[in-house]
Amino acid sequence: MSMRILFALALLAIGNLAAAQNQNTRVLMDTDRGPLLIELDLVRAPNTSANFLRYVDSGAYNNSLLHRLSPNFIVQGGGFSANGTEITRLAPVNSERNNGLLNIPGTISMALAGSPPQINSATSDFFFNIATNSGLDANFTVFGRLVFGQKTLATLAANPVFSGSEQPIRMPLIKRAVRVAPGEFPILPLHTGTWYDPANSGRGFLIEVAQDTGVETTPRMVVTWYDFFEGKQIWMIGTVPFTWGASSVEVPMQISTGAQFGAAFLPSQITANPNWGRLTIRFTGCSAGTFTYTSIYGNGSIPATSLTLPTNETCIGG
Numbered sequence: 001m002s003m004r005i006l007f008a009l010a011l012l013a014i015g016n017l018a019a020a021q022n023q024n025t026r027v028l029m030d031t032d033r034g035p036l037l038i039e040l041d042l043v044r045a046p047n048t049s050a051n052f053l054r055y056v057d058s059g060a061y062n063n064s065l066l067h068r069l070s071p072n073f074i075v076q077g078g079g080f081s082a083n084g085t086e087i088t089r090l091a092p093v094n095s096e097r098n099n100g101l102l103n104i105p106g107t108i109s110m111a112l113a114g115s116p117p118q119i120n121s122a123t124s125d126f127f128f129n130i131a132t133n134s135g136l137d138a139n140f141t142v143f144g145r146l147v148f149g150q151k152t153l154a155t156l157a158a159n160p161v162f163s164g165s166e167q168p169i170r171m172p173l174i175k176r177a178v179r180v181a182p183g184e185f186p187i188l189p190l191h192t193g194t195w196y197d198p199a200n201s202g203r204g205f206l207i208e209v210a211q212d213t214g215v216e217t218t219p220r221m222v223v224t225w226y227d228f229f230e231g232k233q234i235w236m237i238g239t240v241p242f243t244w245g246a247s248s249v250e251v252p253m254q255i256s257t258g259a260q261f262g263a264a265f266l267p268s269q270i271t272a273n274p275n276w277g278r279l280t281i282r283f284t285g286c287s288a289g290t291f292t293y294t295s296i297y298g299n300g301s302i303p304a305t306s307l308t309l310p311t312n313e314t315c316i317g318g
Helices: 003-022 046-058 150-157
Strands: 026-031 034-040 068-070 074-077 107-110 126-129 142-148 173-180 193-196 204-211 219-229 232-241 248-257 271-283 288-295 298-306
Touching: 026 046, 034 046, 034 150, 046 107, 046 142, 046 173, 074 150, 142 150, 219 248, 219 271, 232 271
Parallel strands: none
Antiparallel strands: 026 034, 026 173, 034 142, 068 074, 074 126, 107 126, 107 142, 193 204, 193 298, 204 219, 219 232, 232 248, 248 271, 271 288, 288 298
16 A cells, blocks of 8 residues: 555544544533533543433433532532432443543543542543643543633632532532534623624624523523614614523514714614514634524625623633
8 A cells, every 4th residue: 555545544534533523512511600611522532421421411410519629629520419419320431541631621531439549430420620630640531621611610619618628618509511412502601792794894793691680590692783784874683582502593683774873873863673684693613603694684694703702711622
C-alpha cells in the first residue's frame, strides 16, 4: 500500500473522529446557582457516557443534591435526592480510565466506591474537577467537559462548608437535567445580548433570556428586532415562554413603523401591527444562530452573530 493511500486513510480517520466529536451528546443541568452545559465524549468514554445518560433520561438527577464540595478539588453530586434519600443505583459500569481524557478544571468524571477506589464501581455519582487533579487520572474515568457554566461551577465551588468537612452548609440543588440532541445547542442566558447580521449593516437584535415572572420552572425570551424597509426604520418586538432545554423557539412578533430617530422623532408617526409574523430563533453555538421569519413582508433566514456576552461568562466548544 502506497504512502499516499496510507496518508489519505489517516486523514479520513481523523475527519471521522472530528465529525463524531462534533456530534457528541450534551446534557443541560439546571442548578439553583445557574446552568451547566456538559458535553459527553462518546468516542473515548462511550460506556460511561451511556451510563450517565441513563440516569439523566430516567429523571434520577432531577431535584438531586450536589452533596460534596471539596475546595480546590471537586464538586460532587449524583448520590442523593433533595429529600436526603439515596438515588437508586443501576448496575456498575466498567472503567474506561486511561482514555486520554484528564482530570483538569471543567471536566466531569465518575466517582468510585471504596478506599482505595474500586475501579469498576461507578454508578450514579459524578464530580466536576475544579483543579488539575492528576492524581485521579489512574483510576477515575473522565467522560466529558463543561461547554458553558464555568461561572456556575466557580459559584458552586465557593459555597461554604462545615468546618473540617466537605459537606455544604446549604447543599446546592440540581433542579433538572435534560439531554440535548446531537447537533443542537440549547437556549441559555448566555445568549442574552446584542446580535447582528454580518451581511446587512443596520440590522440587529436585542435578545433577553430570563425567568418568566411568577413561573419558576419556565424561561422566557424577549426579542427586539430593528431593521430598515423601503428606506424607513422599523422595529419588531415579541416575547414568548419556552421549554427549558429547547434549542429553538418561535416568537410571535409585533411591528412598529413610521417614526424616525433623533430630532425628527414624532410619536404620532408610529403605527403598530400585532400580526406582523413569526420569528424562529435557533442558536447553533455560543455566539452563532439562524433566525428564520415568516411575515407580511415576506419570508427569509438570517445568519446572526452575537456582539456581546454577559459579564464574566465564557463558552467553549460551541
